[in-house]
């Protein structure tokens with residue numbers, strides 16, 4: 001797909017609506033992870049530097065069309081000012097007279113944050129009237145919120161259809177890397193799919209298995225695949241209702257000539273808790289009273305062997321129960337191998353999805369992947385091969 005960027009816009013003196021995703025974790029009034037703010041700041045700063053009147057739109061949490069004071073975007077003013085290094089004005093509505101007056105008061109180069117778009121029901125309904133009210137506040141629309149692009153909402157989709165539009169720098173980076181990783185990748189291509197449940201990733205597995213040379217299955221969902229192949233998984237977490245789903249993915253891999261890499265050995269314990277007594281067994285030898293909580297060294301070796309010839313890698317989901325030591329080791333080692341191939345210039349690596357980013361941070365390699373997406377749901381829907389409405393609305397084709 002092709003889309004306009006900030007390079008294609010003449011913004012001086014124009015009112016530019018920027019859809020950001022400021023849906024960041026906040027606890028006790030403080031932002032606990034500012035990754036999204038940091039990633040989106042350059043767009044806001046660039047527009048202000050170019051003399052635009054910058055009007056920021058975002059949702060926050062899920063107030064469901066009502067004003068919920070604890071979900072006000074007011075708490076984001078200070079962190080935004082700090083990261084962007086400019087004064088930020090705030091209006092406590094995103095449409096209507098208050099928003100209009102605040103926008104009208106802006107001088108060139110000034111920045112205004114509008115209140116939570118989800119305080120209006122029209123946002124999630126993608127109500128054309130709400131989209132029109134938003135569009136009336138700007139001359140140009142810039143979407144920098146890839147992580148909200150899977151939502152067809154008034155501030156992501158509707159308004160984009162009513163104004164000249166472009167992707168912001170963060171959106172541009174997401175789309176460019178996702179395109180390189182799955183749209184037109186250098187091959188061989190490997191996907192790592194981990195996490196607890198096959199059932200939440202059926203469409204993702206079905207899409208990826210047709211497109212990759214290697215599909216690596218990790219996490220508890222690997223147990224479902226092992227069980228589907230008739231292996232006893234003891235007390236391991238698995239989904240008996242999805243054995244057939246797993247078998248279908250295996251059949252699809254065979255048809256497509258893709259290799260599925262399942263754990264060769266696993267770290268087992270009798271109970272799931274930090275520091276539990278554990279040992280490593282072949283994946284075919286899980287005792288009835290034990291559960292697999294991580295992959296073992298032979299699995300990592302097999303992963304490394306495939307990785308050596310892989311040119312592009314997409315990663316979503318951990319290999320084991322990485323939040324609970326020592327069952328983080330498989331994920332940490334695999335992530336470090338990917339990081340090292342990437343640093344050596346041998347691999348393009350793209351990761352995303354909530355748990356994944358936390359796992360990479362835990363492994364200390366977040367900065368060593370080619371690209372780490374800030375998106376959760378949007379990244380998953382993209383891996384499923386779905387069109388994202390917020391992205392589609394930017395398409396110039």
Ligand code: 3PG
Nearest residue numbers: 021023061147148376377
């Ligand atoms: C996210 O945090 O994934 C995005 O901001 C989207 O939020 P939502 O799942 O509430 O639509």
Ligand code: MG
Nearest residue numbers: 023061376377
């Ligand atoms: Mg969310």
